[in-house]
Amino acid sequence: MTKKSKIIVIGSIALLILGMAFFPRIKELFASGDSDGASVQRAPTEGTNRLELVVNATILQPQTLNNLFRITGVLLPDEEVDLTFESSGKITHIYFQEGTYVQQDDLLAKVNDAPLQAELRKLEAQLPLAEDRLFRQQTLLEKDAISQETYQSVFTQLETLKADMELVKSRIRQTELRAPFSGMIGLRQVSEGAYASPNVVVANLTKISPLKIEFSLTQNFVNRIKPGTEIAFTVENDLEVYNASVYAVETRLDVRTLSLFARARYANADGRIKPGQSASIRIKLDQIDNAIVIPSISTVKEMGRDITYVYENGKAREVEIITGMRTSSSVEVVSGLSVGDTLLTTGVMQLRSGMPVRIDRMVPNSAE
Numbered sequence: 001m002t003k004k005s006k007i008i009v010i011g012s013i014a015l016l017i018l019g020m021a022f023f024p025r026i027k028e029l030f031a032s033g034d035s036d037g038a039s040v041q042r043a044p045t046e047g048t049n050r051l052e053l054v055v056n057a058t059i060l061q062p063q064t065l066n067n068l069f070r071i072t073g074v075l076l077p078d079e080e081v082d083l084t085f086e087s088s089g090k091i092t093h094i095y096f097q098e099g100t101y102v103q104q105d106d107l108l109a110k111v112n113d114a115p116l117q118a119e120l121r122k123l124e125a126q127l128p129l130a131e132d133r134l135f136r137q138q139t140l141l142e143k144d145a146i147s148q149e150t151y152q153s154v155f156t157q158l159e160t161l162k163a164d165m166e167l168v169k170s171r172i173r174q175t176e177l178r179a180p181f182s183g184m185i186g187l188r189q190v191s192e193g194a195y196a197s198p199n200v201v202v203a204n205l206t207k208i209s210p211l212k213i214e215f216s217l218t219q220n221f222v223n224r225i226k227p228g229t230e231i232a233f234t235v236e237n238d239l240e241v242y243n244a245s246v247y248a249v250e251t252r253l254d255v256r257t258l259s260l261f262a263r264a265r266y267a268n269a270d271g272r273i274k275p276g277q278s279a280s281i282r283i284k285l286d287q288i289d290n291a292i293v294i295p296s297i298s299t300v301k302e303m304g305r306d307i308t309y310v311y312e313n314g315k316a317r318e319v320e321i322i323t324g325m326r327t328s329s330s331v332e333v334v335s336g337l338s339v340g341d342t343l344l345t346t347g348v349m350q351l352r353s354g355m356p357v358r359i360d361r362m363v364p365n366s367a368e
Helices: 003-030 114-142 148-173
Strands: 039-045 048-059 063-083 089-094 107-111 176-178 183-185 203-218 230-235 242-249 259-266 278-291 293-295 300-302 305-312 315-326 330-335 342-344 357-362
Touching (some): 203 278, 278 315, 278 330
Parallel strands (some): 048 357
Antiparallel strands (some): 048 342, 063 278, 089 107, 107 176, 183 203, 230 242, 230 278, 293 330, 300 305, 305 342, 315 330
16 A cells, blocks of 8 residues: 555544544534524533523513505506597697696697688678678568568578588587696607597596506405595505595406405695506504504414413413404414513424523514
8 A cells, every 4th residue: 555545544534533523513503493493402400401492582562453454456547548539630730748747628739620710711701791681681570571481581591600600610629639637648649740530549648646546355355445444555666655545446246256346546646656556555454452462473273272382480381372363474362361471482383381491582572
């Protein structure tokens, strides 16, 4: 055997001996943690060793428990319309700027109305003569120089002329595109010189103040949400919480989904929130004052009982509790616990009544 081979063999034997010597310590380190934040440590007691569980705890205080209903909704404009002309023709003028605010009845665009304007001037030119003719016929009628039938014929001719004028004026108004309500106008879809018809969309007009928040309700909450119910919501990339009020609920459930839609209204006075965004909605259904509330993770089911553990004189004591309202992370305790009890919040699956425990950290207990 060469010198190099001897060195390798001796080194391997030394590593094996060291591994065997430190194996118990390594095993203890890997086994020291548990799944819910508790750990087992040895603590000397009167010359002997005992196992104690290191846990977190909280001191119970009276709290206000809110039962919250959470759902995702969508923000809708208060009003929205695709703007189109009522008549057909070549677009001669576009008066609005894209992405600006327009007032109700503002003139936005116009199509060619030259033939109609000419026809209106023709009718207006005939009006004085028709009115003068009627005046003369009325004078003759008062002197019994003409019959009532002759007078009525002239009167009808004048009224027909006026009706024709109103008809032409209404057709001229159809060549004008006006804002049906105040709001933000979107991007222009046509240019001057293009041929417009009732099927051609010129732009989109949206009223974003106020906004509607639409969300669906399952049949369990149909009778809990009604007009006047207050809601709170947030939108993505915005930490502010906004408040709105339900103003309408659908009258019947969808037969396929067994749900119905409800809508709330938010003022959105500054126009900060835009339609189309999703909203994370919270609705407070119930509120209980001076309740004893514990984290859901601190209670377990055992043979049909709800049990939890409190800290007494360095040991865990099992307590059977009766629960009430539950939220996503909290449980109301109706009986079994009292204000001031020190509740063990971690290591619950490992705890047994009388087991030695050591509190590593006191954590706050807050209801949702």
